[in-house]
Amino acid sequence: MSLADEVAAAHAGHPNPAALVGEFRRTSVLVPVVNDSLMSAELSGIRWLYAFSNEQELARFAVSRGAGPETELPYVRAVGARLLDVVIPAIEGPAGVVLDSGSEQGMVFPPVSGIVPDSVAVDLAEPDEAGDRPGVPTAGGAA
Structure with a gap:
C-alpha cells in the first residue's frame, strides 16, 4: 500500500505500524522552509518537523496559517528516511x-525506537539525575 493508504488504514482503526513507518521512510515528502530553516514547532519539549504528502496539503496548511490562497510556501523535497535518520x-533535543x-x-512519527535511530529515541534515553527522561512527560506532565 502507499503512504496515503497506510495513513487512511490507521485512521480507520486498522493500523499496521511497521508498514506505515516503512512507507513514510520510502516516500518523498515536502518540508516547508522558512528563513533558510526547515519549518517546525515545539510542543511539550519535542521539536516537530512539518512534512506534507503533496503540494495541496502544503497549500492548505499555509492558508490555515493566514497565507493567501495564491501564496507559495517554499519547500524542499526529502525522502522520509532522510528526515528520520x-x-x-x-x-538538538528530541524531535x-x-x-x-x-x-x-x-499523522505523527514520534522520536521513539523503531521510528528514529535508537541514539535519539526518547524511550531509550538514559534518565537524568532526577529520574526523568528527556522529552518524555512525567506522570503529572501533559503528553
Whole structure:
C-alpha cells in the first residue's frame, strides 16, 4: 500500500505500524522552509518537523496559517528516511515529524525506537539525575 493508504488504514482503526513507518521512510515528502530553516514547532519539549504528502496539503496548511490562497510556501523535497535518520539526529533535543499537520489524515512519527535511530529515541534515553527522561512527560506532565 502507499503512504496515503497506510495513513487512511490507521485512521480507520486498522493500523499496521511497521508498514506505515516503512512507507513514510520510502516516500518523498515536502518540508516547508522558512528563513533558510526547515519549518517546525515545539510542543511539550519535542521539536516537530512539518512534512506534507503533496503540494495541496502544503497549500492548505499555509492558508490555515493566514497565507493567501495564491501564496507559495517554499519547500524542499526529502525522502522520509532522510528526515528520520539524518535530520532528526542533527536537531538538538528530541524531535519527530508530523505529516500533513492539521489535516484529517494527519499523522505523527514520534522520536521513539523503531521510528528514529535508537541514539535519539526518547524511550531509550538514559534518565537524568532526577529520574526523568528527556522529552518524555512525567506522570503529572501533559503528553
